Amino acid sequence: MMPCPDTFPFPLVALEETISTNQYISQLCNNLQESVEELTTVTAEFQTSGKGQRGNTWEAEEGKNLLFSFVLYPTFLEARRQFILSQIVSLSIKEELEMWTGDITIKWPNDIYWKNKKICGILIENDLSGHFIGRSISGIGININQDEFHSDAPNPVSLKQITGREYDRYEILARILKRVQTYYNCLQSEDPDTYSALIATRYARSLFRRRGLHPYEDANGKFLARLLRVENDGRFILEDESGKEREYLFKEVQYIL
Known part of the structure; x- marks a missing residue:
């Protein structure tokens, strides 16, 4: 109704x-x-x-x-x-x-x-x-x-x-x-x-998968990473298995579900 x-x-x-x-x-x-x-x-x-x-x-x-x-x-x-x-x-x-x-x-x-x-x-x-x-x-x-x-x-x-x-x-x-x-x-x-x-x-x-290593995919392929933070402007900061920080804008990285 x-x-x-x-x-x-x-x-x-x-x-x-x-x-x-x-x-x-x-x-x-x-x-x-x-x-x-x-x-x-x-x-x-x-x-x-x-x-x-x-x-x-x-x-x-x-x-x-x-x-x-x-x-x-x-x-x-x-x-x-x-x-x-x-x-x-x-x-x-x-x-x-x-x-x-x-x-x-x-x-x-x-x-x-x-x-x-x-x-x-x-x-x-x-x-x-x-x-x-x-x-x-x-x-x-x-x-x-x-x-x-x-x-x-x-x-x-x-x-x-x-x-x-x-x-x-x-x-x-x-x-x-x-x-x-x-x-x-x-x-x-x-x-x-x-x-x-x-x-x-x-x-x-409140973020999804905010703890632990999880699979992602960017333009260079699939990788495992943990979520470090989301910046105030919305940038998504991950740390991959090698300890390297990876920074993404919207649409530059995808979760693998």
Whole structure:
């Protein structure tokens, strides 16, 4: 059942179907003369061309999952700090899903995993204004009540598959957005550096395969490495078996699952 926009705690556009919630909210922001309020959210029961990272599509059975996008205007954030938006969105989802099941982690940069399976994908599109971020749109797909997956995606899982329970999708959505709001407000506080460090620490503690040696692959082939850290700008730092540090930007290295 779709929520009533009048009672949802954030401005909401609830659609039966759209090409992409990211595309819809982007056009909404571009077309309206008055600014669309922060945390305005567009949901869809079905997306015909939902986008994921690396140009992938997102499989979601109609009416079973959460497909949504929301907008922020973090004009106080320098462009070089944009990775912190990815951190607060992924932490908000990870911490909410942890209310319903264990073994939830963040697979760098911002996929959400249950054990070795993917439960959520996130695509964040930032528009820059000079050296600052003018607008940020987060597009998110979370597998909630889907019973089976039929695409060639290697490792999807839903909350229902994990626990055997059916969930109120929009209760979970409201709670995620409240978590995002709390983190976001902290970034605008009188002590943003302290909160940024706290967010970075929570993110580091939440990472997938954060301990031990694990297989990866880059342009030069497969290798074993341990995670050292993720830098504030999002760079992924590994240490391979020989003790050599390897530094990667997004899409330059892949986990081998």
